[in-house]
Amino acid sequence: MxxxxxxxxxxxxxxxxxxxxxxxxxxxxxxxxxxxxxxxxxxxxxxxxxxxxxxxxxxxxxxxxxxxxxxxxxxxxxxxxxxxxxxxxxxxxxxxPRRGAISxxxxxxxxxxxxxxxxxxxxxxxxxxxxxxxxxxxxxxxxxxxxxxxxxxxxxxxxxxxxxxxxxxxxxxxxxxxxTADIAPDVPEEDHCGSCRACLDACPTDAFPAPYRLDARRCISYLTIENKGPIPHEFRAAIGNRIYGCDDCLAACPWNKFAHAASEAKLVARDDLREPPLTALLTLDDAAFRSFFSGSPIKRIGRDRFIRNVLIAAGNSGDGTLLGQVSTLLADPSPLVRGAAVWALARLDEDGGFAGRAAEALRFEPDESVRNEWRTVLAEKAALEIVA
Structure with a gap:
């Protein structure tokens, strides 16, 4: 026009x-x-x-x-x-580490x-x-x-x-x-990154094979949001307590020094999502998840993927007081949750009873992906004991 x-x-x-x-x-x-x-x-x-x-x-x-x-x-x-x-x-x-980090x-x-x-x-x-x-x-x-x-x-x-x-x-x-209206275009911006690589070096999982190139399969945001299956073992420790997304590459950018904090009122900020305790999040069933994250983008990934993420954070927390909640989730209806609970349990287990629980679980666990989780974690723990 x-x-x-x-x-x-x-x-x-x-x-x-x-x-x-x-x-x-x-x-x-x-x-x-x-x-x-x-x-x-x-x-x-x-x-x-x-x-x-x-x-x-x-x-x-x-x-x-x-x-x-x-x-x-x-x-x-x-x-x-x-x-x-x-x-x-x-x-x-x-x-x-006892708190969840949300993007x-x-x-x-x-x-x-x-x-x-x-x-x-x-x-x-x-x-x-x-x-x-x-x-x-x-x-x-x-x-x-x-x-x-x-x-x-x-x-x-x-x-x-x-x-x-x-x-x-x-x-x-x-x-x-x-x-469809004709409006004169503005002038494109130039690249001002120069030789800086702060964002690349900040990535916990080395998700940048080269500057300006992202391998989403290694990105924590992808792994915790888009990825529908278990999080690959190689990235779990690096995820730390990041339970939804990752801001490390963004936060490392030196140009942020010119930025100012956004108005929380304009964004409709949720203070309860700034650093929620893992112990509270681990109790969420589907109804509670939907209620708690009403109006939040987190709601879109569903309860099972979210609890998967929280369990990875629990396993990285070093907090033995979470062991009871993690153990409860071994019986969760979702295989995705049960598999993540296996890994968290292995990380938090200090009494040496993991092998016995694994043997019992392998007798009764119906889902092959969860059975593989038990086997993989058993092998990882055995390898660590040999090194020790």
């Missing part, structure tokens, strides 16, 4: 005004074809298997790589950003809900002013918002593959409005 230069500027002014009025911290404009290298990089990510079990990336590869394929009528893209920066370094929570973004109300409603209101005003059509996206659709945000000048994709802003560091939620 063609618009005059004057009308386009008025539309741009309207959008900028409404975006800030809605509580967003930044806005910029780009075109659907502004990130030409994104499709190739995404295809390589998939070809290398770095997407892990995220088959939805493969299924939407073409649309995800090209906004013009996703919606051919789009002529301009509005990229908005909301700061969610914490008021302290989230890595400090690693010194409290900063998930300590608030689900940002998809927060942003999408506001973006729809703005989109409605765009149509009222300029006509045409619009589509709103917030992370859940096949849109590569980080390359588009870089093209729009909001920041640049750092070596940790996340967007970095000179004003907000690595702490930004992104959303987009596709429109």
């Amino acid at each position: 063609r618009t005059s230069t004057s009308d386009a500027q008025k539309l741009r002014d309207l959008i900028e005004r409404e975006v800030h009025r809605a509580g967003f911290d930044a806005v910029a404009f780009t075109s659907p074809d502004a990130a030409p290298l994104a499709p190739q990089r995404l295809a390589q990510f998939v070809a290398d298997g770095f997407h892990g079990s995220m088959d939805w990336i493969v299924e939407t590869l073409d649309r995800r790589g090209s906004p013009s394929i996703l919606w051919p009528d789009a002529r301009s893209i509005v990229i908005v950003a909301m700061n969610y920066g914490p008021d302290e370094d989230p890595r400090a929570l690693q010194s409290k 900063v973004y998930a300590r608030n109300r689900d940002y998809h809900d927060l942003m999408k409603g506001r973006l729809k209101e703005i989109a409605g005003k765009i149509v009222a002013r300029a006509g045409g059509d619009v589509k709103v996206f917030v992370d859940t659709a096949p849109v590569m918002e980080k390359p588009l945000a870089e093209a729009a000048g909001l920041g640049w994709q750092g070596k940790h593959t996340n967007l970095i802003s000179r004003e907000h560091g690595s702490w930004l939620f992104l959303g987009s409005i596709f429109t």
Whole structure:
């Protein structure tokens, strides 16, 4: 939809005004074809298997790589950003192993809900002013918002593959409005990472095979959120008390020194998710889980995956007082939970009775994946005893 230069500027002014009025911290404009290298990089990510079990990336590869394929009528893209920066370094929570570390973004109300409603209101005003059509996206659709945000000048994709802003560091939620209106694009941002590799060195599981490349299969965020099965043994100790996501690469970015803490009221922050005690989380059944995480993005992974994560943290805690709760979860209806409980039990067991419990469990455990967990942990403990 063609618009005059004057009308386009008025539309741009309207959008900028409404975006800030809605509580967003930044806005910029780009075109659907502004990130030409994104499709190739995404295809390589998939070809290398770095997407892990995220088959939805493969299924939407073409649309995800090209906004013009996703919606051919789009002529301009509005990229908005909301700061969610914490008021302290989230890595400090690693010194409290009896507490669960939840990624900063998930300590608030689900940002998809927060942003999408506001973006729809703005989109409605765009149509009222300029006509045409619009589509709103917030992370859940096949849109590569980080390359588009870089093209729009909001920041640049750092070596940790996340967007970095000179004003907000690595702490930004992104959303987009596709429109059939013509709006002049902004100038892309340059890469300001230089020789810094703080984010790469901060990763507990070495998930970056090279700068600007992420192997999701090794990433704690993937392992604790997207991964539906047992967490591979090689990563469990490194996970520590991270029970949902990981902020280490984001928190290590030196550009965060220019960021400021986000308004907790704007984000609808949950103080009870800042450092919840593991002992309270281990008691959650499905109904209690759904109630406690109502309105939280954590609710989407379901109770079983979440308790799996908490059990890994329990095993890393060194807190023998959790042994009773862990033992109870050996009888949980979910094989995923039972398997994680086996590992936690082995880590917390100090009376040498693990071998006997394993022998009994292998007689009666019906699920082969849990039986394999018992066998694997038995072998690991035997190897440690030989070394000792």
